Amino acid sequence: MAPKLSLLLPCITLLFLLFLHQSHAHLSESNDKTTSAFEFIIHYKGSRNGDKVDGLHKLKNYLENFGYLSLSHSKLNQTYAKSDVFDDLLESAIKTYQINYNLEVTGELDNNTVSMMMMPRCGIPDIINGTTGMRSGNKMQYHYGSNLFQIVSHYSFFPGKPRWPRSKTRLTYAFLPGTHQAYLGPVARAFSKWASVSSFRFSQIENYENADLKVAFYSRNHGDGNPFEGPGGILAHAFAPTDGRLHFDADEKWSDGVVPGSFNLESVALHEIGHLLGLGHSSVNGAIMFPTIPAGVSRNLAPDDITGLKWKKLLDKDASV
Template structure:
């Protein structure tokens, strides 16, 4: 796996936008000067291409084109593009995509001194905040980013406000003292340095970018998580679903949780979690498992039990890992949780209070603001059905139906579960919706229900869902 190799930044020119052409690199069909400048700048910076002399003769430059073609092929191979050696539209589009400033190829082998932190407690500090985003949101972005890596390893991260820190995070513009200047809006978003003394482990973000905690601009959490992977010793991955993929992916959820590739890479350096929830978050006795809550996030299922949280994939390769990078580790008993994909909101209910996480914004309220009556002390299970815009709350023998569009409880509720949900036990512990079906978990069994046909489809063990 290429991501296990370590990296060293290469000094090169910034990305310069050019126009697209698909002409082959041949003497009679030469690329335009703009395309050549774009390609040379990109390949020098990220693929260690040796610079050509600016005053070279035409014949000398033509003789250097095979070397340029070779590097284009190398870049195309890395990104899984068709290896043409030409600046075709797909290649140019990839070159102009915003990305990390760390090269995609390594300048040296990691043996025998594979750079990594030789301790499990790592400190980090924020040397300079940016304007345009609150400090609280920036702090939270960095906290969630380090949590991704700590959930998968024995590493613990501690933020320090004074004194030295292992990893220093800062925002800067253009030339900023490390020989790798930023290039203004677009292009390179950030870069980081491998573990070590001095500047080792530090992360620099381009302050000229539009940083946000949502889907607009560049999401700080997504970029910070990637750069911290470099700070811990990882290089770039060729897997487009990996955090360590070099390019920024707009509107992609893959940037907010570690992929299997990321987990294998970081655990090759630091090992698996050794204690606490990260080591064995699942119940020990899977035959009698009873979950507190469950919810879908993308194609993953997130489970809660006794203040612990873990995630199981629903698509191959099926894996289970502790935590969920874009959810807060509440560390208390969770009664239920549900998500509303249309708004990107995740609700976590504990007792009479709820937390709602939307983007990186965290708000707190009471369950009575959701229309539940004052005699309800806690909710056993909840789920949202997007086709109808309804959220169902299960409380003891009863259930409520809340209209998210009108922001009020539907009239005629609560109703008895056994009256409307044929074949479902009187009490529901957790609920989620997957691929058109509703799954209601009660004890160690999962009940697959078709809400449109209003009938029970199947009764399954809850164990596969819970990752047992």
């Protein structure tokens, strides 16, 4: 009996390990080496106002993409965008970034700032049309009926607070035909989590064109004016109500659960669905609406996310806000 038991135990252990592997599985094939599309930023670490650093114009492009610099297509600004000089305008943009991400406000590319900028993130800008709601501790006042509420806001909304029609709380979603079957479960769970804390209800349908919310995985330039740039940069982006498009970068390493070196698809989907419902980025590191997320990390809805969506529903009921 003892010899049989000794042979059985290794088999049970092997089956258990295989179960763990399957329950936290890679969903996409990719090279083992983890790269980042934002790795170039590390070359500017330690730079400050007055410096001239080869390639610094790439950082200006990065900050413009996420709303911290506004460069028109005039010849003057095109010249500035190609300049490698660290000037007052760049220092001001970096200070705003540091405020939004709860970093020490130095205006310099210190270690913490560079590390945060290099993090994989959502493609939606932090500042849209010159408006940001991310600043931690920003007091906001809301009128509801005859009452005045004053709260400390960490979450934010898209400018103009776009919303789904008040009568439309049941939304359909569909995946682009040909989407990897392994992607469907994590995204569906993300929809279910938002439904559990809101009045929205989501149902999956097969007809992609007729769905309220359209989910797709694309590589590089995919025709919406917001191209992906490869692994470890922009993970996904979604459009404000009532557009309904949600795009993931197909070149990323996606996983179901926490897998070192891979991005938790459910966590990223939770973030992007927040955008589909009208939420902007949060300054709370750890909230699902915080713009960045490292590989091998799982996040869930935080009180800040839930409060943001509930306040949005409250504000939608009162035109005086």
